[in-house]
Amino acid sequence: MVVQPVNVRLMLRTYGKQLTSAKRLARFKRALALSGAQDMVSISREARRKELVERISQEVIENLLVNGQDNPVVTRVLSELEQELGEQVLFDYPLDGGEIQILRQSTEGPQELAADEKMRIMRRLWEITLHNVDDTML
Template sequence: MSTSPAEVRRMLHTYGRQLTSAKRLARFRRAMMPSGDQDRINISREARRRELVQRISQEIIENLIVNGSHSPVIGEILDQLETEAGSRVMLDYPLDGGDVRLLLETKAGPRELTGDEKNRILKRLWEITLAKVDDTML
């Protein structure tokens, strides 16, 4: 397929206009920004990383509780939690929209955790998840 010189010129002219428009838009945006760097909020690299780790950890815990999905990372988190708890930990999210239930497997059958014990396990689940996500991120 061959193109005529007129088509090439028209294409280059169009690209030139787009480039000029982009430059104008960039100048306009710079002019509209507040003057001075004091108005800009610069988040340090560590703070951005910490925020990202927390968001990913929250998604992992939501997937674990709501969907019950088990990826290799979730498996490692649950293994560590169960090792620390001394037995299998099951998370149950009732369909009626109630609060998440934590069940600990015992010889007599599953036992629901409540109060401080439940809060301690959930807090530990959060800490393990944060550490695991932080370790696996580049």
């Protein structure tokens, strides 16, 4: 295999840029740590719990929307939502990577919901998930 001098130069130039960027980032982090050392704020226990509940709720919703229902919390959230709505809803991501679709199960087959109804359902889904996660946490 023959190595062209141009390729070696380009590779060394790229590594040099990465090294320079890493040094700048390290200096920036050091300066940030020194300036923020006096501003340490302790987060209350309730705020940490709320943050954790929100993070877990996000995971549950992603699990529901992307992977389907495969755990007890997701099943409980989905059944509570459907009981509240009085109908079965399906969450679907299009293959092209577009926005999530919420479909209503009807006699003619699945039908996509309007944007305002979709937002209402997503908001309610978030509230139900937060409540369920908060109830199941110790």
